[in-house]
Amino acid sequence: MRQSVLTRAVIFAIAILAAIIYLVPTFVSPLPSWWSSFLPTDRINLGLDLQGGSHLVLGVKVDKAIENNVERMRGDLTNVLREKGVSGVSVERVGTQIQVKVAATNAERVRGILKSDFGHLVEAKTPQTTGGISEFYLTLSKEELRSLRDYAVDQSLETIRNRIDQFGVSEPIIQREGQENILIQLPGIQDPERAKEIIGKTALLEFKLVDDAVNVEDAIKNGPPPGRQVLYGHAGKGEGLAAEKQAYVLESRPLMTGEYIQDARVRPAEQLHGASVELILNASGARLFEQITAANVKRRLAIVLDNRVYSAPVIQERIGGGRASITGNFDIKEARDLSIVLRAGALPAPVEILEERTVGPSLGSDSIRQGVISFVVGSSLVIVFMIVYYRGAGAIADVALLFHILFLLAILAALKAVLTMPGIAGIVLIAGMAVDANVLINERIREELRAGRTPRSAIEAGYQHAMPAIIDTNVTTFLSGLILFQFGTGPIKGFAVTLCVGILTTVVTAVYMSRIYYDYRAMKGKLKRISI
Amino acid sequence: MELIKPGMQIPFTQYRYIAIAISSVVNLLVLILLFTKGPLLGVDFAGGTVAQLKFSKPVSIPEIRNALGELGAGDTVIQDFGQEGSNEFLVRLQRTSVQLGELGEEIKARLTKQFGSNGFEVRRIESVGPKVGKELREKGAWSVIAATIMMGVYIWFRFELRFGLGAVVALVHDVLVTVGALLIANYEFDLTIIAALLTVVGYSVNDTVIVCDRVRENMRKIKRVTLENVINTSINETLSRTIITTGTAILVLVALFILGGGVIRPFAFALLVGFFSGVYSTIFIATPVVLLWEKRAVARK
Numbered sequence: 001m002r003q004s005v006l007t008r009a010v011i012f013a014i015a016i017l018a019a020i021i022y023l024v025p026t027f028v029s030p031l032p033s034w035w036s037s038f039l040p041t042d043r044i045n046l047g048l049d050l051q052g053g054s055h056l057v058l059g060v061k062v063d064k065a066i067e068n069n070v071e072r073m074r075g076d077l078t079n080v081l082r083e084k085g086v087s088g089v090s091v092e093r094v095g096t097q098i099q100v101k102v103a104a105t106n107a108e109r110v111r112g113i114l115k116s117d118f119g120h121l122v123e124a125k126t127p128q129t130t131g132g133i134s135e136f137y138l139t140l141s142k143e144e145l146r147s148l149r150d151y152a153v154d155q156s157l158e159t160i161r162n163r164i165d166q167f168g169v170s171e172p173i174i175q176r177e178g179q180e181n182i183l184i185q186l187p188g189i190q191d192p193e194r195a196k197e198i199i200g201k202t203a204l205l206e207f208k209l210v211d212d213a214v215n216v217e218d219a220i221k222n223g224p225p226p227g228r229q230v231l232y233g234h235a236g237k238g239e240g241l242a243a244e245k246q247a248y249v250l251e252s253r254p255l256m257t258g259e260y261i262q263d264a265r266v267r268p269a270e271q272l273h274g275a276s277v278e279l280i281l282n283a284s285g286a287r288l289f290e291q292i293t294a295a296n297v298k299r300r301l302a303i304v305l306d307n308r309v310y311s312a313p314v315i316q317e318r319i320g321g322g323r324a325s326i327t328g329n330f331d332i333k334e335a336r337d338l339s340i341v342l343r344a345g346a347l348p349a350p351v352e353i354l355e356e357r358t359v360g361p362s363l364g365s366d367s368i369r370q371g372v373i374s375f376v377v378g379s380s381l382v383i384v385f386m387i388v389y390y391r392g393a394g395a396i397a398d399v400a401l402l403f404h405i406l407f408l409l410a411i412l413a414a415l416k417a418v419l420t421m422p423g424i425a426g427i428v429l430i431a432g433m434a435v436d437a438n439v440l441i442n443e444r445i446r447e448e449l450r451a452g453r454t455p456r457s458a459i460e461a462g463y464q465h466a467m468p469a470i471i472d473t474n475v476t477t478f479l480s481g482l483i484l485f486q487f488g489t490g491p492i493k494g495f496a497v498t499l500c501v502g503i504l505t506t507v508v509t510a511v512y513m514s515r516i517y518y519d520y521r522a523m524k525g526k527l528k529r530i531s532i
Numbered sequence: 533m534e535l536i537k538p539g540m541q542i543p544f545t546q547y548r549y550i551a552i553a554i555s556s557v558v559n560l561l562v563l564i565l566l567f568t569k570g571p572l573l574g575v576d577f578a579g580g581t582v583a584q585l586k587f588s589k590p591v592s593i594p595e596i597r598n599a600l601g602e603l604g605a606g607d608t609v610i611q612d613f614g615q616e617g618s619n620e621f622l623v624r625l626q627r628t629s630v631q632l633g634e635l636g637e638e639i640k641a642r643l644t645k646q647f648g649s650n651g652f653e654v655r656r657i658e659s660v661g662p663k664v665g666k667e668l669r670e671k672g673a674w675s676v677i678a679a680t681i682m683m684g685v686y687i688w689f690r691f692e693l694r695f696g697l698g699a700v701v702a703l704v705h706d707v708l709v710t711v712g713a714l715l716i717a718n719y720e721f722d723l724t725i726i727a728a729l730l731t732v733v734g735y736s737v738n739d740t741v742i743v744c745d746r747v748r749e750n751m752r753k754i755k756r757v758t759l760e761n762v763i764n765t766s767i768n769e770t771l772s773r774t775i776i777t778t779g780t781a782i783l784v785l786v787a788l789f790i791l792g793g794g795v796i797r798p799f800a801f802a803l804l805v806g807f808f809s810g811v812y813s814t815i816f817i818a819t820p821v822v823l824l825w826e827k828r829a830v831a832r833k
Contacts, residue, residue: 388533
């Protein structure tokens with residue numbers, strides 16, 4: 001027994017030391033340099049609700065990405081059919097399907113081309129032939145759809161990560177949530193509105209030719225002719241000339257998109273113009289741009305961002321060197337944000353904000369203060385109650401309670417757990433539950449004493465008989481904590497974590513630690529009387 | 533110190549029919565309330581926007597309402613929040629014509645017009661789309677149901693089926709009582725309330741475990757007495773620990789309720805009610821169900 005008490009005491013001493021070491025990074029800052037070279041630096045981080053910041057859940061509209069892809073597929077198919085000299089075909093997109101109408105005599109050829117060149121398109125319905133015309137309905141295969149979906153979400157995530165990095169937020173969390181959602185946490189952010197603006201912009205940049213042959217009013221009234229579309233101008237926030245809400249008739253097919261952008265820079269305002277953003281294209285983009293400008297001298301080239309025409313200058317001559325600029329009457333902030341989104345690239349599909357939680361920093365510090373006060377008051381009440389009710393044994397339970405708090409915080413630090421307001425509430429609540437095991441043990445010891453046992457055997461029996469109930473009660477609470485962890489989001493998860501970890505530490509401190517004390521006294525032969 | 537004198541024999545089980553009758557009526561009333569009045573759903577569940585505003589000078593609710601004007605398509609609810617005299621208010625918008633992400637800016641702009649940019653502070657703004665809300669609501673309800681069943685299964689596995697059933701009935705009672713109290717006190721149901729309900733489920737089953745543990749022990753020890761007798765002895769023997777374990781938790785919850793601030797108050801309230809109910813239901817609901825089940829089993833033989 002002497003051996004076992006000593007061993008256990010040493011183990012606990014080591015555990016306490018380890019706990020203190022793990023807690024140092026949380027409470028000491030900055031850490032001395034020798035510390036970080038061989039000791040843990042993980043710390044308890046404050047959740048957004050305590051330090052302030054924004055929590056966003058974005059939904060990626062993957063259907064839109066699929067539609068875009070099908071549209072592109074339709075274009076490819078049209079081209080291939082034309083190249084191979086299949087005449088008299090019409091290829092249209094209906095939602096996410098492609099409808100191909102072809103003379104029945106050519107149907108076999110079309111089928112052959114589809115099979116050899118468009119393997120990822122599958123037939124949505126069986127083809128029909130009426131009046132010498134065959135109709136095919138094509139759609140993307142299931143695997144293709146799935147990978148497209150994944151790609152759209154992953155690519156959006158990557159793009160948003162890029163944008164946030166450039167925007168400059170320390171320690172953001174950006175991760176996929178579920179099938180089509182993206183979770184973003186921006187701690188300590190000062191201007192959430194602007195961040196949202198940058199994150200949420202699709203930033204699809206397109207260069208499209210203006211069709212001056214079509215009358216704009218007619219196009220608005222009667223709808224644009226095939227292959228043309230009507231888009232409106234962009235009104236900037238900057239000073240200078242107010243951009244009118246001008247309408248343009250454009251060729252629907254973009255000559256070039258933003259994927260060739262290598263860099264985007266802000267150019268400060270000049271007279272009569274707001275700030276502008278200069279685009280620097282990569283090598284292949286520069287070549288393409290040169291070809292486009294050479295082929296369309298004297299025509300107007302519209303620069304379209306997210307379906308808004310920013311400018312539509314006349315191409316004076318062939319433009320080499322791969323530089324273009326977007327003017328749009330921006331103020332400098334707007335231009336800077338635009339350059340960020342252009343550099344980071346377009347989102348493959350539009351996103352929408354499904355959930356937003358923003359907390360200002362002052363509320364966070366208030367919450368921490370209230371949490372700490374209720375913790376101190378609550379646990380003091382418990383400590384006093386235990387001493388009043390169980391005297392010596394209560395004091396032992398109180399010591400165990402303090403060690404529990406130490407261990408709980410240390411484990412949270414080691415886990416790099418995020419402390420939230422419900423998490424603090426959890427720590428407070430657990431302080432009230434931590435002594436439960438001691439209550440069960442002490443009540444049992446009292447019973448055994450009443451039954452006439454000696455203190456020593458009463459303690460022995462008390463611990464032994466209280467154990468099953470202690471295990472069962474803690475397992476049930478732990479299980480509900482696990483379910484909560486599964487279900488919860490953000491702050492609630494913080495509560496679930498403190499609950500589960502706290503249950504584990506209370507069992508260890510309340511049962512095993514207090515036992516060491518009694519065993520030590522028994523070893524010394526000083527267990528003739530106990531205060532309980 | 534001793535709260536409950538040893539050797540006390542309160543014939544708890546005798547009151548079981550009265551207790552079951554009262555509890556059934558209470559639970560029925562809660563259900564009626566739940567389906568007629570319905571829970572006040574927080575933004576987590578209903579969707580919409582909530583903004584917590586703090587003003588530097590005392591302002592009245594009509595003043596704020598005036599400044600905000602017509603923001604939402606539905607009702608705008610403005611209420612006091614936080615401590616007395618802290619000039620904090622909670623603005624709830626059900627559905628808005630403004631896009632979700634832009635509402636904060638809109639609120640700020642309108643208040644600035646009225647109170648100046650230093651006159652107020654938007655301390656917190658939460659917006660949840662309707663789709664998310666519905667999903668969370670369903671998941672939340674299911675997690676509470678799943679936890680309740682899980683507790684029953686655990687007790688079945690550790691003790692006996694009848695104890696598991698008793699525990700489940702008692703837990704359903706505790707959850708309903710808690711929900712009823714929240715309905716009457718007009719607290720909003722949100723994610724923290726689900727967390728509280730799950731904790732109530734996980735914690736109030738503890739007392740049931742303690743009693744079951746004692747019943748099992750006593751059944752081995754004392755033979756040739758009725759189950760009712762054994763149960764009654766067990767409840768009395770474990771009464772002090774039932775009260776004290778829950779009591780210490782209630783001590784900290786009172787501290788949280790009073791001092792923890794506005795966000796935590798409904799959470800602490802739900803736990804307080806649930807834990808109280810847990811003690812009651814262990815004594816007056818869980819064990820009578822065991823007895824009723826026993827009677828049925830005997831009758832069938």
